[in-house]
Amino acid sequence: MKLIGSTTSPYVRRIRILLDEEPYEFINLDIYGEGRDELRRNNPALKIPMLEDEGQELYDSRIIARYVSAKQNRDPLTWDQQNQLTLIDAANDSAVTLLLAKRSGIDVDADVMFFNLQRERIMTTLRTLAAQVEEGQFEAWNYPAICLYCLVDWLDFRDLVDFTGVESLLAFRDSRKDKPWVAQTDPRQA
Ligand SMILES: N[C@@H](CCC(=O)N[C@@H](CS)C(=O)NCC(=O)O)C(=O)O
Incomplete structure (x- = not known):
């Protein structure tokens, strides 16, 4: 493989x-x-x-x-877990778009439709995911939880979002740092 x-x-x-x-x-x-x-x-x-x-x-x-x-x-993922992946990927894809635009020298903080849409999507998805964390929906260390961890840690690493109002995502990340393969795959040691 x-x-x-x-x-x-x-x-x-x-x-x-x-x-x-x-x-x-x-x-x-x-x-x-x-x-x-x-x-x-x-x-x-x-x-x-x-x-x-x-x-x-x-x-x-x-x-x-x-x-x-x-x-x-x-076990295959449930429909609700598939929806969680869709939200995680939506935030991740928009954040990758912002990062690539930034690296292209574009002002991603400009008040223009394209970037406003990406920022809005990132915040609506993060708010929903934070509420799910607070409800205990990401307690098990399964694939959706792994994906959420990787998203939150990467957003923090790249300094792409303001976590005000969604601090429970950072708390989720901080409490899973000792899970298997998390430290070995930390992007900061790349
Ligand atoms: N839907 C894809 C997204 C993968 C993705 O966007 N990867 C980024 C790296 S973090 C990439 O390859 N970007 C290249 C590009 O957008 O040109 C997946 O889940 O594998």
Whole structure:
């Protein structure tokens, strides 16, 4: 099994934590720099993570997680858990968009429709996820909890959002720091 990704991507980190003790080769690429040709050879969507196992190629963390979970005989996710993943991914995708715009020299704080929509989506999804944390919906250390952890820790690492009003997300993150593979996959030690 081969996982193509980077040590900073929150989408890759969730798969690395899910893979747990599974033996696999990790290819760490700088997808915006010298690793881009390798990415082009492996995923036409030009995104990470990408997994290859026994000749099967898989694009997108959601599909990779389904594949790995099936191999590990984990229970399939409920519809409510699928919705949690959709909210986590919506916030994550908008935050990646903001980061790439920032790195392109664009003023992401400008009062323009495109960035207003991303910021609004990030806050509506984070507020909903924070309320779910407060209701105890993320108590179990399962795939949705792993994805939420990786999102919150990455938003904090990249300093992309103001956590005022959603502090329970940071408390959730802080209380899960000792879970398996969390420290080893910390993007700060990349
Ligand atoms: N839906 C994808 C999103 C993956 C994604 O956006 N990964 C980022 C890295 S954090 C990426 O590859 N971005 C490249 C780009 O947007 O050009 C998944 O869940 O795997």
